[in-house]
Amino acid sequence: MTQLEDFAARLKTLTDGRASAPRLKDGVMSLALDVAGLSREQRDAVAAAIREGALTVPGVDDVRIAMTAERRPLKIVAVASGKGGVGKSTLSANLAVALQRLGVKVGLVDADIYGPSQARLMGSEDRKPQARDKQLVPVQSPFGVPMLSMGHLVEPGKALAWRGPMAGNALAQLIEADWGDMELLIVDMPPGTGDVQLSMVQKHKPVGAVIVSTPQDLALIDAIRAVSLFEQTQVPMIGLVENMAGYACPHCGEVSDPFGQGGAEAAAGEMGMPFLGRIPLAIDIRRRSDAGDPPAAGDDAHGAPFRAIAEKVAAWLRGGR
Ligand code: ADP
Numbered sequence: 001m002t003q004l005e006d007f008a009a010r011l012k013t014l015t016d017g018r019a020s021a022p023r024l025k026d027g028v029m030s031l032a033l034d035v036a037g038l039s040r041e042q043r044d045a046v047a048a049a050i051r052e053g054a055l056t057v058p059g060v061d062d063v064r065i066a067m068t069a070e071r072r073p074l075k076i077v078a079v080a081s082g083k084g085g086v087g088k089s090t091l092s093a094n095l096a097v098a099l100q101r102l103g104v105k106v107g108l109v110d111a112d113i114y115g116p117s118q119a120r121l122m123g124s125e126d127r128k129p130q131a132r133d134k135q136l137v138p139v140q141s142p143f144g145v146p147m148l149s150m151g152h153l154v155e156p157g158k159a160l161a162w163r164g165p166m167a168g169n170a171l172a173q174l175i176e177a178d179w180g181d182m183e184l185l186i187v188d189m190p191p192g193t194g195d196v197q198l199s200m201v202q203k204h205k206p207v208g209a210v211i212v213s214t215p216q217d218l219a220l221i222d223a224i225r226a227v228s229l230f231e232q233t234q235v236p237m238i239g240l241v242e243n244m245a246g247y248a249c250p251h252c253g254e255v256s257d258p259f260g261q262g263g264a265e266a267a268a269g270e271m272g273m274p275f276l277g278r279i280p281l282a283i284d285i286r287r288r289s290d291a292g293d294p295p296a297a298g299d300d301a302h303g304a305p306f307r308a309i310a311e312k313v314a315a316w317l318r319g320g321r
Pocket of ligand 1: 084280286
């Protein structure tokens with residue numbers, strides 16, 4: 001094998017075949033890289049290989065790299081609810097973890113700037129994001145999902161006084177961070193349907209929205225308001241999730257329905273939108289969430305409803321929307 005062939009083979013391995021074979025022309029070597037498809041590690045490895053490798057190809061005194069400049073657009077899925085406390089953050093964290101287990105390159109943004117909880121839910125409270133070229137670099141969660149939350153940037157409670165534009169700017173910094181070759185961002189929206197939510201949706205154009213509700217009528221009325229915010233802005237509905245549905249007593253096993261039953265599924269039917277599934281009210285889900293151990297990361301029963309919902313979301317995304 002010549003040195004050039006050897007170099008080409010190395011590049012192919014480093015880039016999963018996305019670098020086209022180098023061509024040697026009058027002492028100038030060109031190679032084409034599909035940069036949009038490369039991770040930062042791959043790009044660094046290629047740069048290192050060019051530094052070490054190219055110089056050892058006899059007769060080569062210049063390397064030209066043709067890069068496809070187009071970046072694959074990062075898809076955003078918004079997880080929203082009409083009001084707080086219904087489990088929107090819990091679902092967002094578990095959805096991100098479950099999607100990443102399905103092989104999706106997914107990141108998580110905690111856009112709930114007034115009450116950020118993702119750093120705790122994902123066990124990444126001790127990590128601080130760095131900035132590179134004025135862009136934030138996401139932190140890695142222990143579950144392999146890169147993420148950013150206001151909880152990583154400000155003291156708890158500090159963002160509470162922020163009004164519209166400031167909150168919107170902070171949010172934009174999280175969403176427009178250096179997400180590398182990420183395909184999908186799960187955005188845990190602030191609860192409610194005010195200006196911050198509306199401008200986020202208008203500016204960042206999610207490809208779809210998941211709405212979370214508990215089964216009570218009042219929560220459902222708020223959920224319907226959230227649905228109309230996305231409809232107004234032409235964001236497609238992926239579907240509705242019913243959280244805290246049915247309580248299984250950990251002692252006697254009896255199942256009761258503290259917030260009623262089936263309300264969200266019926267409401268989804270009335271609105272003509274898909275129903276994605278039901279997550280039971282379970283003490284274990286709360287305990288594990290508080291401990292930074294999202295149930296979807298394991299293989300037991302408490303993670304199952306989250307994994308089933310993630311499969312439906314992945315199928316919806318594969319449908320090309
Ligand atoms: P939101 O983001 O809508 O404000 P959270 O996800 O923070 O709601 O959930 C509010 C509280 O309810 C948290 O303490 C969380 O652990 C708990 N919780 C959420 N979903 C469940 C569930 N299915 N079973 C038990 N507790 C839950």
